[in-house]
Amino acid sequence: MDLARAGVRPLTAPRADLHLHSTASDGTLPPEAVVARSAAAGLAVIALTDHDTLAGLAAAVAAGERLGVRVVGGCEFSVSAPWGEMHLLGYFLPAADAALDGLLRRQRADRERRAGEMAERLRRHGLPVSDDAVRRVAGGGALGRPHLARVLLETGVVATVDEAFERWLRRGRPGFVPKVLPTLAEVAEVVHAAGGIVSAAHLKERGTRGALEQFLPLGLDAVEVRHPSHSPELEARLLGHARALGLVPSGGSDWHGEIADGTHGALGSSAVPLDWLDALEARRPA
Ligand code: AMP
Ligand code: FE
Ligand code: FE
Ligand code: ZN
Numbered sequence: 427m428d429l430a431r432a433g434v435r436p437l438t439a440p441r442a443d444l445h446l447h448s449t450a451s452d453g454t455l456p457p458e459a460v461v462a463r464s465a466a467a468g469l470a471v472i473a474l475t476d477h478d479t480l481a482g483l484a485a486a487v488a489a490g491e492r493l494g495v496r497v498v499g500g501c502e503f504s505v506s507a508p509w510g511e512m513h514l515l516g517y518f519l520p521a522a523d524a525a526l527d528g529l530l531r532r533q534r535a536d537r538e539r540r541a542g543e544m545a546e547r548l549r550r551h552g553l554p555v556s557d558d559a560v561r562r563v564a565g566g567g568a569l570g571r572p573h574l575a576r577v578l579l580e581t582g583v584v585a586t587v588d589e590a591f592e593r594w595l596r597r598g599r600p601g602f603v604p605k606v607l608p609t610l611a612e613v614a615e616v617v618h619a620a621g622g623i624v625s626a627a628h629l630k631e632r633g634t635r636g637a638l639e640q641f642l643p644l645g646l647d648a649v650e651v652r653h654p655s656h657s658p659e660l661e662a663r664l665l666g667h668a669r670a671l672g673l674v675p676s677g678g679s680d681w682h683g684e685i686a687d688g689t690h691g692a693l694g695s696s697a698v699p700l701d702w703l704d705a706l707e708a709r710r711p712a
Pocket of ligand 1: 570587591
């Protein structure tokens with residue numbers, strides 16, 4: 427039955443959560459489970475945006491077809507920024523593109539190098555962090571600091587993931603090693619050539635009009651205005667900048683699965699209306 431024609435309207439308009447992680451990177455649930463949880467949360471569309479990999483996409487798309495959730499191919503890139511590092515969300519990415527795959531492979535290799543160096547630093551501080559434990563916790567996913575945090579948690583060095591970051595893993599703490607970062611322009615060029623767009627993720631207070639003006643000629647298409655770390659005031663401010671500069675607004679929860687930490691939202695908590703998704707899609711290169 428066509429519910430709309432029958433005069434039945436859903437209680438809430440369909441929504442899209444455009445920032446989600448799975449075990450393909452530092453999330454705790456496999457891609458299929460992320461999609462199942464999204465369906466249960468009533469989301470019409472999600473973007474799987476694992477760090478530096480598209481490895482979860484095929485399984486997520488297949489699950490989405492079974493469960494009636496549209497899955498947009500996405501990825502979260504770490505790039506250099508005037509203040510150090512920022513994150514870019516790529517959207518409408520194909521599962522296979524030679525240049526994109528090459529870039530992602532390089533970044534994942536750098537994550538392996540860096541995870542090894544971080545574990546080594548933690549060991550020098552007397553902490554029981556073996557390379558094997560990091561690999562086991564990551565389960566083949568693109569390696570990141572959350573995996574090191576979980577090893578510290580399971581060995582009892584810390585009581586929470588937040589404590590692991592605060593004491594050991596944050597920039598400036600003993601375990602921190604930086605990633606080698608591509609530039610925004612480099613990533614935007616590769617993503618555009620693959621038919622996708624790039625959005626600046628969770629800029630928080632860095633999302634000034636001046637910063638966005640600087641990013642625009644480098645290829646930025648969109649801004650994640652809605653994110654669990656953004657207050658309603660900040661969201662309104664970012665939305666104003668986006669509208670003024672012709673950047674498309676976006677949003678998502680940055681959900682990493684069942685993991686207790688203070689930086690990520692509940693699934694669907696920062697979801698956006700589907701006409702925001704349409705505007706993102708209209709921004710794709712011809
Ligand atoms: P990496 O890309 O390896 O530097 O790790 C960054 C990731 O760590 C982010 O994408 C978050 O998933 C996670 N993260 C950063 N800070 C925290 C925190 N304080 N608590 C929990 N997770 C965090
Ligand atoms: Fe993450
Ligand atoms: Fe991020
Ligand atoms: Zn993220």
